[in-house]
Amino acid sequence: MSGSDTMAAPNERPLRHFTPPQGWMNDPNGLVYHDGEYHLFYQYHPDSLVWGPMHWGHAVSRDLCDWQHLPVALTPDDDGMCFSGSAVVDRYDVSGLFDGGEGLVAFYTAHRFLDADQEHYEQEQHLAWSRDGGRSWHKYAGNPIIAAPGFRDFRDPKVIYHEQSRRWVMALACGQHIRFYVSANLLDWQLASEFGHGQGCHTDGPWECPDLFELPVEGSEASASRWVLIVGVGIDHEGPQDTMGSFTQYFIGHFDGECFHNDYPDEPLLLVDQGRDFYAVQSFSNVPDRRLAIAWLNNWQYAGHAPQAGWRGAMTLPRALTLAATDRGVRLHQRFATELEHSVSPLEVALLEAPLKEGQHLLATPEADLVRGELTLELAAGSRLALSLQQGTQQQLILRAGDDATEVTYRREGYSGVARFDQHFPGERRAGELNGRQVHIQWWVDHGSVEMLIQGGQRQLSITLASFLSPHRYPISLAVQSGSVQLRDFRLDAG
Template identity: 85%
Template sequence: MTGAPPLEALTQRPLRHFTPPQGWMNDPNGLVYHDGEYHLFYQYHPDNLVWGPMHWGHAVSRDLYHWQHLPIALTPDEDGMCFSGSAVVDGHGVSGLFDGGEGLVAFYTAHRFIGDDEAHYEQEQHLAWSRDNGRSWHKYVGNPIIAAPGFRDFRDPKVIYHEQSGRWVMALACGQHIRFYTADNLLDWQLASEFGHDQGCHTNGPWECPDLFELPVEGSSHGASRWVLVVGVGIDHDGPQDSMGSFTQYFIGHFDGERFHNDNPDEPLLLMDQGRDFYAVQSFSDVPDRRLAIAWLNNWQYAGHTPEAGWRGAMTLPRELYLAATDHGIRLHQRFVPELARSVSPLEVAPFDAPLKEGHHLLATPGADLVRGALTLEPAAGSRLVLSLQQGTQQQLILCAGDDTTEVAYRREGHSGVTRVDQHFPGERRAGELDGRQIRIQWWVDHGSVEMLIHGRTRQLSITLAGFLLPHRYPVTLSVQSGSVHLIDISLDAG
């Protein structure tokens, strides 16, 4: 982009986002809560800054933002690399691995090459277990628990307990569909059904990293609930230059313990995040009172080529997932978890008059590297607004108001001199449409990222964007390019 700023390596780590101690990181794995600790495992190559032999890195937290790095949990062996998966608490000892007690059980994909050609490989499902709350791990002597099926992409086991049927369920990504398996004891799995051959979004990239959970529909007077199936869509190497790269879709429906029934079979794509950098999302198992999730804050289009300073990769902020009834039907929405707001302090906000007319309006000048913001506004019909967040013109939100809807887009700038980054990282993209005239915007800006949740009357958009700029402290500004806007409130906090 002409005049775009250069992307720089982040020499200061994010203050709220998880990063590896060194080396390469991608998918979150095995998210599980046990004995007061949130366990975060992740795809890890500790010895290089690009993807390679996959390990499971490991960290724990009691508050979702102070993370303690622990020794690597799983390492490659003669069965192959340790690809993505999940973990659960075996609270009743059904696996027989804990002498009648309880422990953690992790499920992962063993990935091994056939011969010397990395394009030829096979994948099978393996299990590991821990008696000491994840401090040490033992690979199951009976691996594989599900053998390679005879086709190539067969990975990323997500295991849940289905209370209605009293059985364990595993969702597996198989090419461009999902298989569901069931077991009574976490060890002996039987194929139950398949989903997705003719539903959802299909590209040349594989489906990956499934997740499956049930949530109540908030505000429902009859206690309604739905099941959510989340699926990552991998990089489409043959796609157009302006393709989304890797992204996360989801399905809303019913699950009977064996089969998933989609409520929206004619809807080709429901996106969990409309930004560029929200992938391989996984939710925590065994959290008693809410559904929490974390995603990899990156995109396979450029992940291995972005600037680095001894580590490469970050996770999104933890978010609470919930279902909301919208004018388009039931949809999956998100909240930033309240724990993130601890140890932040209010910042001074510039006074403003309403309505704001055409021009460039300074809202605040945050003197901090980590900022949480919230802004409510009501644009007049026909108005075009550009909100520039802490990273200035490099990260902008664009709002175009109609009579009772608002079109939302975003712009990101920057170049690195690496063709793959310069082709795919910058640009302006449409995010979607919100209902109603009043818009609520919430965001976190940290070193290397901007995460936004944007609310209309019933609909929500999530926009997650990586950034690679030196940590300057840019002002928050609102440019009214046409029309006018009534600024209802704004608040900023810094940590």
């Protein structure tokens, strides 16, 4: 390895990506909007930099940009650790926990070991409630609300309200399928159906962290909508090393309040994000005007060995999820939350008028800790280019244009000196294809990450990557390796 490939510890926290105050963090959970506040709970081990006894950390924000840390919401007890889950607003006190008022109800998985072997455990579903806007939490005296079923992996309850059936629905990850339970009062639950056998992608690891919601389909009839089922696909931490690690898939279909019906059963895999570091994505409940989501910006292949400086783990920027009608069917698309734009100011950049030929072309060298960028490229057939987004040659987006489509790959380097991390973090991977040869790219670079949304025709790719290089030290450049490229527009904002 060369000296330029070596990464430093992340001594500077990201400006807009949430990080824990100290210790270890993984999945976001319990995301809920209530009384003008976005509540972000997360899997948290405050006393260590590696995964351990799971707590629910807690933070709130009014603008999705600045987050206020609050005391830990849930802590392990004799019932076990507090694994991932969800939270809802019990507006009409159907649970009877709020004396006729409203309150917050959180659902989580209690995980406990049965003996000294950590592979011998059981999981059951528990409930906690809060009357004071999430500042204090009380575990329900009647826990568990769903007892351990007799098999091992039974976790991550996502609870939603289903308007058509006027019941609450819980999606639970059960081994390598999803179970749906229904309830009228949030306390008593009945099994309704299962989904997942022979559907989507299955690995040696369990399915995890489901999410379920309905969205209108943009570009179709005004009344058209579909349901989205999101599922994380975990890995055996010591298992095969030639995979992409942990990743998040989704299904598009119909949900009648009991059963999910997949519209595309022949699709082996639809990815929410084509990068390496987008896992356990969860959407906020109770947001009135859009579907907002956040994911853990990491990968289980190397998360426990990533560089650290008193904390380890970060969340992605919040994104609005939408559905679009494409040439391949209905697909999930994403937009960065508009609130983020208030945290940056425009920079003056020059637009190159002539087509770019083979060679290196410097676009800008912003001296900033936080950068938002946007550009549109038109590639001649047979062209190949590498776009470096403030990461120098160590992190590049590579575009190859054919006659009718543009192939997208990404490459990143960086070594920490830890074998487990260095084996999996660097590399080049294919992300997919876009329609045509005109490509629109939006990105955010913050300390520790690069997030990109790439649009070409009807298709969109999302690429989220952890990065442990200092973002303000590297220029934004285009290296045209063959053919020619026309830069149609270019915008840069900094914070």
